[in-house]
Each structure stands twice: as C-alpha cells, then as structure tokens.
Amino acid sequence: MANIHEEIDEVLHSIYDPELPVNIYDLGLIYKVEIKDNNVVFVTMTLTAPSCPAAQSLPVEVEEKLKAIEGVTDVHVQITWEPKWDKSMMSEVAQLELGFM
Template sequence: MNVNKEQLNEKIIEKLQSIFDPELPVNIYDLGLIYKIDISDKGYVNITMTLTAPSCPAAQSLPVEVDNKIREVEGVTDVNVMITWTPKWEKSMMSEVAALELGFM
C-alpha cells in the first residue's frame, strides 16, 4: 500500500490544528509545537514535537491526544509521537496567526 504523502500530510496538519494547548487559545500546530511529520509509504507516521515547557501541565496528556487524533486520519496505519526538548520552544516558532491571537504582533 502506497499512500499519497502530500494529501496525508495535509489531513494530519488539519487534525493537529484541532488540538489546543490547554493553557493557550491556540492549536499546537500554529503554536509551533510540531517540529516534524514523517510519513512512510505504508502510512506509518512519526511526529516529533515539543511542549512549551518541561513542566507543562499537558506533558502527559498532549502526546496521547496527538497520537489518538492522528490515528483517526484515513490512510494512517501507525503513529509514533516523540517528545524532544531540542530545540527549546520559543515564541518565534509560532505562526503569524498564533502570534496575533496571543497579542504578540
């Protein structure tokens, strides 16, 4: 089974944009918490993400929510969510939409 990676990537991004940081009114994709989305030809998805801080209250729940939501995307056969602290998240990683929403622009 070969998947259309471009279409699958778009669907994954849409799902990620439906997940919100519990402390901020912005989705985790626009917040810049998703560092990398790797999709194999067989639909295996590896997500590399971070959190706003190591002590983030959502440190336990957010990666599980990401995993569960990505599994809902048609064409995804497996998901692996990896948390990294390198590079450290900073405000400059937000999209313009997120920065405007949070009053940083």
C-alpha cells in the same frame, strides 16, 4: 477527499494547548511530521515547557487523533527539548491571537 498529508495537517491544526487559545501547529510545537512505508506517521514535537501541565495528555491526543485518520496504520510521537521552544516559533496568527504582535 483530502490526501493523507492534508488530513494530518488539518488534525494538527485542530489540537489546542489546554492553557492557550491556539492550536499546537501554530504554536510551533510540531517540529517534524514524516509518513513512512505503510502510512506509519512519525511526529517530533515539543511542549512550551518541561513542566507543561499537558505533558502527559497532549502527545497522547496527537497520537489518538492521527490514528483515527483513514489510511494511517500507526503513529509514533516523540517529544524533544532540542531546540527549546520559544515564542519566536509561533506563527503570526498565534502571535496575533496571544497579543505578541
């Protein structure tokens, strides 16, 4: 069985931006993941733009899917706009998938 860090990583790689064929992790939308006492998970993330159509649904999806991991007791997702997301934050995999390389 994978440890909780690996499971969180797997889950974040399984969540896709609804407008792009790339997961939110490779898009560079996840800025920080912290696991605190009692396996409470704190995620700091951004979106591609403030007007992103997924602004309401994507953070909720992250929270719900992380809460479903065995051993996770609670999840807090915080959206930030600093630093502002740009294409350079994407992994090479995402850049290749979207034709930027």
